[in-house]
Amino acid sequence: MKTAQEIRVGNVIMVSGAPMVITRTEFVKSGRNASVVKMKMKSLLTAQGQENAYRSDDKFEVVQLDRKEASFSYFADPLYVFMDADYNQYEVEGENMGDAINYLQDGMQCEVVFYNEKAISVELPTTVVREVTYTEPAVKGDTSGKVLKPATIATGFKVSVPLFVEQGDKIEIDTRTGEYKSRSK
Known part of the structure; x- marks a missing residue:
């Protein structure tokens, strides 16, 4: 468990039972009121964004995601298919690919990100x-x-x-x- 003040960009936390990736945080300290942390986050499952403010001492469960090296194989509308070194295939939905679609080429090496053993997104080299x-x-x-x-x-x-x-x-x-x-x- 981490407090809201300890959460950083890129962390994945559970909010109302859904895994959310943090895209921006801002610590706001007020003279009279308690300090708050404004977080902008995106759901890993639905890709919907939201912005909330939490007290700096609110606690969140940090989710550890699994990652596997894989290469891009082919596009089967609406799924992008990746294959690892053991010839296992992983399908990622097109709406979860984000900007990665702009750079994909056949055989390109990337990391497939898993949540509950389901491929949810892809991370490209920088x-x-x-x-x-x-x-x-x-x-x-x-x-x-x-x-x-x-x-x-x-x-x-x-x-x-x-x-x-x-x-x-x-x-x-x-x-x-x-x-x-x-x-x-």
């Missing part, structure tokens, strides 16, 4: 290397400050990249923010 399939040529003379242009990768996801990136270049993308990190070889 950076992925993808090839730019389309980008417009740079406009000459438009170089004041940090100038970015849109680029499209194979999955159809658009990333803002610097002007020097061209079609066919390989780039590193931060999967947590969806931002360009660097050009890759």
